[in-house]
Amino acid sequence: MFFALDIAVFLLMATLCAHAIRQPCACAALLLGGLKVNCSTLNLMELPPLPLDTTELYVQNNRLTTVSPGQFDKLLSLKRVSLSGNPFHCDCRIQYLRNWLLKNRAIVLKEPICVSPSFVAHKAITELSDDYFSTCVLERCTDETYNIILGLMLIGVIVLLLCSFRLARKSTFTLYIDESHVGFQANYFHSMKPKHRRRLLTVLSEVSEDSGSHNYKENLERPPVNMELLPQVLDVLHKKHNIKIKAS
Template sequence: MISVLSLTVTLLLVRSVWSTCSCSPSPFSGLTVNCSSQDLGRLPDFPLDTTELYLQHNRLLTIPPGFFDSFLKLRMVDLSGNPFHCGCNIQYLRAWLLKNPAVSVEGPTCSTPPSRAHRTVSALGEVEFSSCRRKRCSAAGSNLALCLVLCGVLGLLLWSLLLVKDLSFTLGIGEKHDGMRAETLRSLKPKHRTRVKNLTQGNEELETPLLDMEILPQIIDTLHKRHNIKIKHA
């Protein structure tokens, strides 16, 4: 069973072309993975049954958030000799170290910034990360402001739609429209002009008005009820 697990681990690690880690059975009923002195700038994938992990003397600046959470069998980690940058990105590692005192951890030690050099990550205090909290609050404030602006724009659009819905139109019709004929309603569109031309050619003198004033009240009532268009007699 151990040989099968070792082969699986080897295959997983070979996929990382920049990693030449070795693995072997661990006395903690798991696997020991040794990635020390491999010039690693980031962490490869490790099997979840890893119990001992050696990462000392590499180029690790931080540990990605959540990296150690899946290693439920982890009993020992060596992170010494890495140039950890103890800025806001080191908060996950610090929290994990404080939350898992049963795991034996060698190192890690801060290299930068200079004000925190040579200090162990677990010894950093909460007050030293207060600026990180302010940055998160600033980001949250920016997102809130953006949401408020978007809500304002949507509110203006809805208000505009309500105004348009309540708008009314007033058309004035006087006695001069009683004799409205087809030639007075010529359209600028070519197809309409052709239609009117054919109509006038068939009847040289069109005597019947195009608009029947007897049904005008019905038209006015329909326009008002359906389209909120008011027509007044001039």
């Protein structure tokens, strides 16, 4: 009875392993527990996602040039790994694998070597010194951490944009008019912000069209504004453009 139960568990683990990898790798459950994943000689250019309970991993004789940072960190049950026969390119991206190999030499069957660049060809990856990576920045963030940071940054940008739009809708400026004058010229608007000046000139043009005056159409750069039109200007600015005017 116990033997039949062991066989059932064995078959279940093998099925789950094959489903988790979703690659042409061969996956088998070990009698003593754990999984054996064989991805050797498949022309793989990168490692597939591996089950967390992988105990033995064989990826020799493929086309791997590096191993992504953090790819082995969650495989805490690894007891045997074979990485030889791959054309590893030993630049800054190989630093993670080099550090991992130094910590796990006991479980590596045959030490992988560099194939390129030429000045480190045929050299074991673990023989690369710290000085060799002195100009590199070790990539410490996994894909998951990177996605979280990127998501938070996007949320921050969206919040800033929403706040900016809200403040823009509530923007105000003060228009000071001396009552002793019967009119004023557009050059008095130069102290205003450009966007407010353009919007005010547009309103003046609209008011002039409604009142039948053609002077504003002829010269919008210096339109004389009659004080009799001022109430209409203030009303249009407030209702159509959401600009509050404080006249004094």
